[in-house]
Amino acid sequence: MAINSIDVGVFVIYCVFLLVLAWWVSREKSGHTKNSSDYFLAGNALPWWAIGSSLVAANISAEQIIGMSGSGYAIGLAIASYEWMAAITLMVIGKWFLPILLEKKIYTMPQFLEQRFDKRVQLVMAFFWLAVYTFVNLTAVLYLGALAIKTIVGVDMLYGMLFLAVFSMAYSLYGGLKAVALTDIVQVTLLVLGGLLVSYLALVEVSGGAGFIAGFQVLLDKTPESFDLILSPDHEDYISLPGISVLIGGMWIMNLSYWGFNQYITQRTLAAKSLREAQKGVAFAAFLKLLMPVLVVLPGIAALVLAPDLERPDMAYPEMMKLVPTGLMGLAFAALVAAIASSLSSMANSVSTIFTMDIYRQLHGGVNSEKKLVMIGRVAAVTAMLVAMIIAEPLLGKMDQAFQYIQEFTGFFTPGVVAIFILGFFVKRANANSALLAAVSSVVLSILARWLWPELPFMDRVGLIFIVCMALGLAACSKKNSDKAIDLQQVDFSTSGGFKIAAACIVLILIALYATWW
Template identity: 30%
Template sequence: MRWQIVISFLCCSLLVAVISWIKTHKQKLRTSTDYFLGGRSLGFIVVGGSLFLTNISANQFIGENESVYINNMSVMAWGMTSIFAMLIVSEFFLPIYLRIGAITTPDFLAVRFDSATKKIVSVIFLASYIISLIPAVLYGGAVAFEGMFHIQEMLRISYWETIWFLVIAIGVVGGLYSLLGGLKAISISDTVLGLGLLIGGLLLPYYGFKYLGHGNVHEGLNVVLSSKLSHLNSIGSKDDAVPLSTLFTGMLLINLYYWGMEQYIMQQVLASKNLAEGQKGIALACFYKLISPLLLNVPGLIAVHIYANLNNTASVFPTLAGDVLPPLFTGLIAALVFGAALSTFSAGINSVGTLFIMNLYKPWAEAKGKNSSEKQLLRVGKRFQFAVILIGILIAPFIIFSSGGFYTYIQKVSSFFSVPVFTILIVGFTTKKVPPIAAKVGALFFIIAYSITQFVVDTGIHYLHMVAILFVVTVLLMLLMGKLWPMPVPYNRTMQPAGTVDLKPWKHRYIFGIILIVLMVLTFVVFSPVGLAK
């Protein structure tokens, strides 16, 4: 039975790899733009698929279902409210980046403030990816695979040794994929996997309800809808993982940062053919977000009724998939989880190379009069990416010792890096005279203050509220410095476009935006005390 799962998994994974190879094997990765941005040639279907799959990694499969199992559907808010954030990014942030011909999101900071600010933020990004993103993706993938394939039993080794084995395996495969294929190969495979997620999003809940209802899907659905109703509630209380009030404070800030400023996310959109294709791609990713609870949250709901007590709550999703699905479909889900893990991992590694080469190494090499040819840039970039992969593999297994749940670990750690960058960029977007020194002081102040509130002083305030409070204080500090020491020459928002891509916007964006917002709100209503949780 287990070998059927393995064969199914290998066939599905191989199919994705073959399609990606067919679509990309003729491309020549001669320049950094070819390698890091796919030659700016991506259409909206590829942009939307890659944007969604880069976001959806094994971390979400593991972490969100775990949170539903422990708490309730309130964790769904991370994905649902991101739709609002993505539409803001589509309308306001993306045109700014494309106007200046940005390769990385910190490129805007060099235009708005100075090159030093760009370098500082690039270092913050790199630290975030090395400490948080890459290790978390590897660990989440390892936990998912152990739950579905029971590698520990097959190899007769300890759980700790199993996590190490799987982290190394995913790191090696993902590293090869990123280093050899570049962004376009990642994006093509993401598009195929996006279609697979639509299928998997229907299969797992269907078989989960069928298993719960002893062969009757309707009976299984009735069990979920008639007992333990508190788990159906997406309106989080102050004691839940995601209180409702945080949707309008720290969560909004983190989502705006994530979708509009996070390099490994925005890199997918910056590679679009033009502004209209980028905006359509974001809308497509929003649609994917609407249906993602079928795989990210509903399995956790079903697991609440099947497993009374799980020693390792992070294993909720893989355990359920392994128990309720036929071997063929278990292999498919495993391939989707593996592909999602590889997608986020590869995108992170690609962005690490982009940030290091374009924002740090290339300026340094040119200043020192060293070789900065395209061939040399690609060579150094790949070496740096390889080093980051090794560091990520060494850190990842130790996440097992984190407390408060895997998903909470990810969000708390990422907040150290995300909100200070968001603060600098948002002040840069909305003001003309705030000086470069304010950006540097603001970033340093936020990181120190947030560290104190999380590790030194117990404020009793939810970390997402604390993020919002420190954001406001940091913005006020930067505005004060802008008032006292304004830039002698204000920033010009109407500068001539770089001419990299066509900046004509998508004419139907407002209609689709309204539809997406209405559907987002209805989803919250359905999973609330006035809906299914009453």
């Protein structure tokens, strides 16, 4: 399906507007040269609304919109647990983790590990995150984004990836995190509006024109199994979403790692004006996460009724976008590209931050000139994007559900990541050896479990291996407190009344959702 000239015009106007906005917010005051704090942490000046919208914009991309909609097509509403459980995870992070990270005034997560443990732990985890961002995240977003563009407008995959890479770099490479975060406000607005439009039109189509409420009822009647939030052990996709584990098991470990210790996510909160501003930002993001399944999962379930014979599940969302009329198609297409470009720019910025601050600066004798650090960061971002473009097709071309693949692959490392930070935050006797043991054990044990116990759902595997990593890390702790241990008495864990109310509301909403579709 090719979009017409009106849709192309709407899309081009959006692209030009975003580039102009990015340039405008990135401009420097007379006499001021952009330094590393400006480029990597937006000068520690982000307000709550920019933090919250940027958190969601960085998160919701091709692997969520295309991949999660595809999983909605193949599995059903159960895949929404990743979104809904993330909401309560964000509140936990805002209460217990952000106060420690912001008190340390860090640029990156590996930098925290160097402060708490030593340079060995910092470098090991820096290389790990660079590999994951480049070979998993950037690659998946580029590939799935290009797949969506090909399905909607017929552009060749290579040209689609090239456009996404150049566009995301064009508005983020000069301005750094500030340009990314402040343009994300526009991106999220467009994402929500475009997603609601696609969901609305899909439901109306399902109802035969009787309205979106009637369409939702049709989905409930025709695909009741798609609305099981907790899958039973005899479900064919139980291995992907193993029942109660989405509430009290490995899902927590996956979410804590992603929302608490993932550089391209936490970088927004590290750039906050203050702790209170960061906490308001994560609360805002948590409420947006509650809305996301309406935008990305419902279209996939609707596609199961409207297009039951798709070649692959990941084509569900692009197929539903074909329902959007002329003019609005340009808006919906812009919303999709907005989400993809936002995540690409966020990941590339985090790659540049980690490479520059944790690897280049460490291996080249500490502090370099601010101008050179910014330049090195830009080169690192472009290099990572090029590598991702080259390997995308060979790596993901034969995948059926890319979202589930990404989750399982990162699940090899997630238990160790969470164990390291929990030990570093709350165990005074934890040392570098205990952290490294937890990290190495996570990978080794995950590979062994995947080989020797293949029928074990990966989410259960993540939960079990986290427990083992924690036990091994605790066993390797020193007999006395580390000199680098965090003095929790000096950390402000208090929260505002508004934060407490927001947390209570999110818990009640989640109870209602799971009670309805248990």
